Amino acid sequence: MSDDKDHQEIIYGLCKKRGFFWGPSPEIYGGAAGLYDLGPLGKLLKNRLEGQIRSSFVKANFWEVECPTVSPEIVWKASGHLDGFIDPITECIKCGQNYRADDLIEELAPDAKIKGLSLDELTEKINELGIVCPSCKGELGPVTQYNLMLRTQLGLDQVAYMRPETATTTYLLFKRFLTFFRNKLPAQVFQIGKAYRNEISPRQGMLRLREFTQVEGQIFILKADEVDWEYFPDIADDKLPLLPYQIQEEESDEVSNITVKEALEKGYFATQAYAWCVHLAYQIFRSMGFTNEVMRLRQHLMNERAHYAKDAWDVEIFTESFGWVECCGVHDRGNYDLTRHKEFSKEKLYVKVDKKPVVPNVLEIAFGVERPLYCLIDNAYEEDEERSWLRFPPRVAPIQVAVFPLMGKDELESVAKDIYDDILESGLIIYYDRSGSIGRRYRRQDEVGTPYCVTIDYDTLEDTTVTIRDRDSMDQVRVKRENLVVVLRNLVRGEKRFSDL
RNA sequence: GCGCUCGUUGUCUAGGGGCUAUGAUGGAUCCCUGCCACGGAUCCGGCCCGGGUUCAAAUCCCGGCGAGCGCACCA
Structure with a gap:
């Protein structure tokens, strides 16, 4: 599309003019990238979207919870975010270019063993191997860390972080859920709340924010229920616009509209419960007002998946401004999170199956509200010779x-x-x-x-x-x-x- | 964070060392108006921030912040 930028400008201009959103915030002090204010109409629209989301989850038997946005360091140590979110970075002293230190070493010295090295050891390694800036041959500075979590503190000296996702805070309640759900799985809960990511360089306005509202639905589930899911028959014959990874590997982006049942038979989904989650994510986006023509479900390629994800599908929305936009992820997180929190907290985060302790799996639907918010405005925009309207x-x-x-x-x-x-x-x-x-x-x-x-x-x-x-x-x-x-x-x-x- | 381009009323924009910064659109009040941006009157509102050069800076220079694109990053 040649008029990509034009459309984006039209939408941002309209949104600023009419009070959907303003920013970057705080505007009167010049603004900080990745932070936006919602004006009266944007807030109304967001409330409506959240209302649709909430009612979709409730109809699907999920219960809403709310957790603090700040948690002590131990939580993020356990979740893997503390290690996963801190990237080793080195900066060229001469030209100022930044590099991921571990990637750079691996690229220039494939035989070097760098797994598990500390920052100081990485710095030594760079000096030892004589690695210089690939762009200007300048000397590289010491390896430092870049943390994508926003750090803060509780009281005088307790290190804490703003949550980078709501999901982890939900998992911490697992024991409480067992009581609430009377020791019966599956347990279905969801949370709508703020999450924070200290992006190095936020771009694309409302699409990549440092503070945003996240929606995450979780199902704690046992294997037996995953393959034989109670609510599956209700949706088995519904069609979904699917783009599985095999098709993408053939360099195609042709969506096949097939029923959930067929998709399962073809092996696109591993289990009934996971398929149901993908279907639910799709329904939630339908309820927010997206039409079939602008939606597709795309499976992550193997190398795209997060460390915890056994399978991952995204809901993508087509926009005039940016083309296809990733709006929602559906993940099979296995029992990674509960296992980790069980180890770190020493709490009994499991259920008894045949008198043996079993850590249940987690299926997750996760998305930020601001993306569909923007995409909906983008999709809604119409103009002719006479007028423009949403x-x-x-x-x-x-x-x-x-x-x-x-x-x-x-x-x-x-x-x-x-x-x-x-x-x-x-x-x-x-x-x-x-x-x-x-x-x-x-x-x-x-x-x-x-x-x-x-x-x-x-x-x-x-x-x-x-x-x-x-x-x-x-x-x-x-x-x-x-x-x-x-x-x-x-x-x-x-x-x-x-x-x- | 780097490179290139850019930053002028709410929105879009002209200008590019010199009286009072251009225009459109918008908004307010009133008149007109018997259903789709009519017309008239009056009014409102702007050079991103800081420093420098200069008799004089919106304009030139430096820095910051922000935006777009490219690179990098995106658990």
Whole structure:
């Protein structure tokens, strides 16, 4: 796409102008990359997405929990993030170029044994092997560490870190879950909360943040349930747009739309439970308003997978701004995490199966909310010669209804305000606007994606009907005032279509 | 963090040492307006931050911060 950048600029301009998001934050001090503020409309939209996510999980029998965002060092030692997140870095003294020290040594001296070496030992190794900057032949500085976790402290001297994922904090509750779920597995929980990653160089605006809201659903499950999953039959015949790794290795990106059952038979998924998780992730994104045409499920190649992941599929969303964007990962984490926390905490993080202790496996659905937030705006954007508008599905639109008096006359305004109060009372998010021509007010709402506008005119005073104007078609229908709130609620919930009114 | 390019009202933008910084769009109040950015009046709002050169800096130089692209990074 030649107009990639244009589209990205259009979206960012619109979002800044209309109060979806601002940044980088704090703007008045110049801003720090990777931090953004949500404006009123962005926050409304995010709340709606989180609402859809929450209800999808709850319908799938998950229970929501919330954990602290800061945890003592030991937690991250156990989880592997302390070692996994600290990269050894060396900087060229002459040109300032940075390198991963271990990668550099391995690349230039494949025979060197560097596994498990400390930072000082890596520095020695570089000197010993006479390794210099590949780019300018300058001398390399001492090996230091770069930590992708944000470090802080508790009290005077306890080292702690902001969580880089919510999942680990969820696992720490495993013993409590056993009690809550009355010692029965599977146990399904999820968490929506902030996570922090100290990215070296955040790019692509809202897509790579240093602080973001993460959603992570976890199933603690035993092998027997994985292969014979209670809820699997419900979804076995649903089709998914799949891109398994074998196809990608053939340099193809052709998605095959096949049923979950078929995918399992073809070996794309190892177990029923994992397949169900991929399906659930897909459903969650559908509920947020993404259409089939912009979604695909892509399996990670073998070398893409994280150390703990036995299998990994992503939900990807197509955007005009960035092409395909990775939005959600579904991982089979095995029993890595619980085993590690069992070792480090010395707690009994297992269940008894046939009188033997078994550490259950964990299946995980993980994603950040800001990515789908951006992708949804990107997908929703439409323009023609006449206007530009955001085609949000009504159920996730930030403002659901706007109310206008046809003109700013007292007799129209007093009725309009009564109607505004009625709708407000119903719980819909509503906006009142009396300023400017009626066309201008419709355009303002189009630009922020408000699906329905209600206009009070002189006929309203005669026959108590108002017009509802549809954002996408710009068509209007008249409805009785006493039916208005019910009609609007049905429209917004997607229980009725405007064209059927 | 490196390299290249860039940073002017809410948004988009012209200018590139010299009176009061250009235009569009937007917003506010009023008039007009009987359904899709009409028109009129009045008003609002800007040179990213710091230092330097100069009689004079939005403009030139240095540094910082930020953005886009490329490199590196992305558990």
